[in-house]
Amino acid sequence: MSEAPGLDVQLTPVSALRVHDRDTVATCLADAQAGNLVAVDGAEIALIDAIPRGHKFSLGPIARGASVIKYGFPIGIATADIAVGAHVHSHNLATALSGDGDYRYAPHAVDRPAPPSTPRSFAGYRRADGRVGTRNEIWILPTVGCVGNLAARAARIAGERDAGRIDGIHAFKHPFGCSQLGDDLGHTRGLLAALAQHPNAGGVLIVGLGCESNQLGALLDTIPAERRAHVRTLSAQAVEDDLEAALALVDDLVGIAAATKRTDQPLATLTLGVKCGGSDGLSGLTANPLVGRMADAVAGADGKVILTEIPEIFGAEQMLMDRAASREVFDRTADLVRDFKQYFIRHGEPVSENPSPGNIAGGITTLEEKSLGAVQKGGQVPLVDVQPYGGEATLPGLTLLEAPGNDAVSSTALTAAGATMILFTTGRGTPLGFPAPTLKIASNSALAERKAGWIDFDAGRVLTDGFDAASEGLLDLIVATASGAATRAEANEERDIAIWKSGVTL
Secondary structure, three states: OOOOOOOOOOOOOOOEEOOOOOOOEEEEOOOEOOOOEEEEOOEEEEOOOOEOOOOEEEOOOEOOOOEEEEOOEEEEEEOOOEOOOOEEOOOOEEOOOOOOOOOOOOOOOOOOOOOOOOOOEEEEEEOOOOOEEOOOEEEEEEOOHHHHHHHHHHHHHHHHHOEOOEOEEEEOOOOOOOOOOHHHHHHHHHHHHHHHOOOOEEEEEEEEOOOOOOOHHHHHHOOOHHHOOOEEEEEHHHOOOHHHHHHHHHHHHHHHHOOOOOEEEEHHHOEEEEEEOOOOOOOOOOHHHHHHHHHHHHHHOOOEEEEOOHHHOOOOHHHHHOOEOOHHHHHHHHHHHHHHHHHHHHOOOOOOOOOOHHHHHOOOOOHHHHHHHHHHHHOOOOEEEEEOOOOOOOOOEEEEEOOOOOHHHHHHHHHHOOOOEEEEEEOOOOOOOOOOOEEEEEOOHHHHHHOOOOOOEEHHHHHHHOHHHHHHHHHHHHHHHHOOOOOHHHHOOOOOOOOOOOOOOO
16 A cells, blocks of 8 residues: 555555555456455455456445545546445446636645666767757658658658668658648647657658648748757759659768767656556556656656646646646646646537546546546656647656647657657557657556567566566666667557647648
């Protein structure tokens, strides 16, 4: 048990887990049948329902209308009387979330976590502005969907021709850049400009068509002059042979990037993006708190950690706000959460529309439950900054980034904000990969074994080995990946972006 939900729980091979002393439910760690006796905290409870792995059952009678407690916090309201040992899920538990945003400023004294007991470093690429990349790649960014295939052809041909000189050449296609207006166009332009400044890109070719809304000149104006030395541009309509022109520019960039070599860099220069997708009932018990320990390790070494998926902190936002480094950070966090709730309401959607069908099948019932598990990815790191979509994390500690919960959109936003590696936890599995190296961390060993081609690390080992051993193993993998070891997604050539579409299309 732990006062901090799940973060320091020392797990042993038991049949079920109660995270906090106040919890009125426990989670089955394996499939159980009605009539089974399930061990919880040294006692045995007779199940009256079959309980799938990752699903909850009642530890005592819960009256209709009473709060159901997990992680030490309410995760919803019982919609029927629930007996001891009964399955607690969508049939008898409902969200209590609303669109209200009445938050209290009651900051807790939160110190920066301690650095790892054994100092860690990795072999990275130091850029002229002092930032450090974990890859040295050429990125080809189309301003508009019309030239996406041109960018992809150039990347493929140049990649085959220049294999081995740098870490890779990648084009990031998207369907936007034209027929957009106002803030919607600004989101696309800002996101692409942020990617063009990423420290993992030793060279960037921005390919435009010529007649699109997202004009090359306006995009370049959003990139600081001191970060343009590695950027080249091409307007496809302005040249006779657009492919040859693109390849010539890529050749130039490869020559420049190849001069930069890996050197020993401290953990402080790493920027972690933390993300969950396809979560299950074990995600908040194994993978997410394990990633929280990685956040503590990096931030404890004076590095940066970025947390996003704003709709997936609804119901747990006060926990983050209590770690705000200042009143200003608290106010900006509250404003961001309120604005996101209004975004749902303006479109006629409830703020509690999450969790997804896959989450529900995996044992997550309400958004409160999902959020309380999800925020653990931020560890105990003080919240030092709030950034808008397309913004950059610049301060050591935890930055909250504006973006929706969608896996591809939010992971792209994490990359654009400067994440040089993404830790992506999952209970169901996904093959997706993004511009920054993305480590997939399974919440359960069955997934890690079944989808070994997708999964980089098995957090299910927390249930047998404990957090300390799993933490050492995952930190070793992070260092190796930052030093050049390929992730499963990279090996599978899963490298994509997705841009947040937020306005009308002409």
